[in-house]
Amino acid sequence: MRTAGQREELEQTAGYEPSRRTGVVETPASLTEARSVPDLFEYIILGAGCAGLSLCCHLLEQGVTDPILILDQKERFEDDRTWCFWDVEPTPFSHLAIKRWNSWSIHAQNRHVVQTSERYPYLCLTAQDFYCHALETIAAHPNVTLRLGEAAAGYKELPEETVVATERRAYKARFVFDGRGLPPGSPLFEEARRDSAWVPQRFVGLRIRTARPVFDPEVCKLMDFSVGQGRGLRFVYVLPFGAREALVENVYLSETNLPLAEHRMEIFAYLESVYGLRPDEYVIDGEERGYIPMTDYEFPRQHGERAYSIGMLGGGSRPSTGYTFVRIQRYCRVLAAALVHGEEPPNRTESRRFGVLDAIFLRFMLRHPERCPEVYARMFAGVPPESLVRFLTEKSTPADELRLIQALPKTPFLEISARMLLGDRHATR
Numbered sequence: 001m002r003t004a005g006q007r008e009e010l011e012q013t014a015g016y017e018p019s020r021r022t023g024v025v026e027t028p029a030s031l032t033e034a035r036s037v038p039d040l041f042e043y044i045i046l047g048a049g050c051a052g053l054s055l056c057c058h059l060l061e062q063g064v065t066d067p068i069l070i071l072d073q074k075e076r077f078e079d080d081r082t083w084c085f086w087d088v089e090p091t092p093f094s095h096l097a098i099k100r101w102n103s104w105s106i107h108a109q110n111r112h113v114v115q116t117s118e119r120y121p122y123l124c125l126t127a128q129d130f131y132c133h134a135l136e137t138i139a140a141h142p143n144v145t146l147r148l149g150e151a152a153a154g155y156k157e158l159p160e161e162t163v164v165a166t167e168r169r170a171y172k173a174r175f176v177f178d179g180r181g182l183p184p185g186s187p188l189f190e191e192a193r194r195d196s197a198w199v200p201q202r203f204v205g206l207r208i209r210t211a212r213p214v215f216d217p218e219v220c221k222l223m224d225f226s227v228g229q230g231r232g233l234r235f236v237y238v239l240p241f242g243a244r245e246a247l248v249e250n251v252y253l254s255e256t257n258l259p260l261a262e263h264r265m266e267i268f269a270y271l272e273s274v275y276g277l278r279p280d281e282y283v284i285d286g287e288e289r290g291y292i293p294m295t296d297y298e299f300p301r302q303h304g305e306r307a308y309s310i311g312m313l314g315g316g317s318r319p320s321t322g323y324t325f326v327r328i329q330r331y332c333r334v335l336a337a338a339l340v341h342g343e344e345p346p347n348r349t350e351s352r353r354f355g356v357l358d359a360i361f362l363r364f365m366l367r368h369p370e371r372c373p374e375v376y377a378r379m380f381a382g383v384p385p386e387s388l389v390r391f392l393t394e395k396s397t398p399a400d401e402l403r404l405i406q407a408l409p410k411t412p413f414l415e416i417s418a419r420m421l422l423g424d425r426h427a428t429r
């Protein structure tokens with residue numbers, strides 16, 4: 001581990017380019033100043049994360065002027081993640097993208113497949129830019145109050161209102177939205193893990209800058225399976241922001257729960273073997289990590305008359321991929337519109353058809369993890385990029401899905417489908 005002085009000296013002598021990410025997220029002063037607390041809020045949002053802030057922005061976009069309260073247990077916002085998604089539909093945040101790739105690659109089974117689409121670029125936005133933009137938008141509306149450092153213990157719906165209890169006091173609202181995330185070990189996480197086909201997606205990513213150009217900034221590497229598979233199904237994900245800057249993530253799609261240090265070692269080894277980078281040839285600017293459950297568990301969206309779960313807690317992650325950001329935007333958009341127009345919000349924004357396909361794919365991953373690299377390679381080599389992107393973002397037509405089915409090995413998928421049809425819900429063995 002280098003000291004700050006050694007690092008500064010190295011950066012100056014080796015000619016590193018500055019990073020675009022400063023990591024600083026200022027909460028606008030007007031949001032943290034005491035705003036008056038009414039007796040009854042129209043909306044209380046628990047969690048100022050991706051879903052909580054997105055829902056608030058969507059409500060404001062709908063012209064809501066009623067009082068809104070957002071509560072979060074954290075004291076401050078941090079540049080703690082990087083969101084990527086295909087640009088298949090507008091979101092209030094897509095313009096913040098720091099990078100758009102028109103090409104992406106998959107490496108598996110000695111195959112190197114590159115797909116290119118001008119129509120659907122793969123976007124990347126930083127948590128820093130997302131939080132700053134959402135907070136600025138919210139701060140411009142005096143009807144919103146944000147309370148940081150205040151954990152919500154729970155809420156209870158009464159006939160006329162819903163009461164939210166925090167460690168400090170109780171607040172009342174007509175509607176409550178629970179966007180407190182789905183941390184490992186939480187009751188719903190454990191219940192879902194027990195009762196569903198469940199593939200953990202655990203990852204650690206390092207944001208690095210290198211002294212010399214090594215990355216191809218035109219192509220992002222979605223999955224490189226050419227790494228050791230001995231500890232469980234694993235790939236490396238590389239987002240090259242430039243020739244000398246990238247986020248390199250080590251991802252396990254298995255129960256393998258490596259300590260952080262081991263994840264780092266695997267990333268260092270990858271940088272050395274694939275890019276010839278020794279540890280003294282790069283600096284680490286940041287680290288991010290996550291656990292996204294890939295599961296067909298049906299997360300309840302609505303609780304009682306006026307309480308909803310949003311984000312990962314409300315089943316926001318796509319079961320077969322873990323992509324969540326676009327699904328959060330979709331649900332928050334329709335939820336905000338329905339509330340403003342006094343309509344019943346839909347329980348889901350995606351067709352049930354995708355749920356069935358995802359359930360089959362999850363079972364394939366559980367039964368045949370060793371065949372997954374081959375299947376991903378076949379998918380990316382055999383399906384035209386735009387059809388595949390539409391499938392991955394739940395916008396595919398039956399013709400797109402037919403192309404996908406043609407590219408996949410038939411026997412194992414048919415066998416799993418047949419067992420599910422015959423009532424074997426798990427069909428994982």
Ligand SMILES: Cc1cc2nc3c(=O)[nH]c(=O)nc-3n(C[C@H](O)[C@H](O)[C@H](O)COP(=O)(O)OP(=O)(O)OC[C@H]3O[C@@H](n4cnc5c(N)ncnc54)[C@H](O)[C@@H]3O)c2cc1C
Pocket residue numbers: 046047048049050051052071072073074080081082083084085150151152153179180181182288289290291292310311312313316322323324325326328
């Ligand atoms: C490192 C990382 C990278 C990711 N990359 C992608 C990606 O590239 N593409 C993609 O589609 N998805 C990605 N995801 C998945 C998903 O989009 C994110 O996890 C997203 O932030 C989920 O949004 P959320 O609102 O459900 O939860 P969060 O954004 O985690 O927000 C939950 C909030 O609730 C707060 N909270 C928790 N408990 C309480 C409490 N008791 N009281 C008050 N507040 C509370 C937390 O402090 C937090 O601010 C990534 C996830 C991680 C962790």
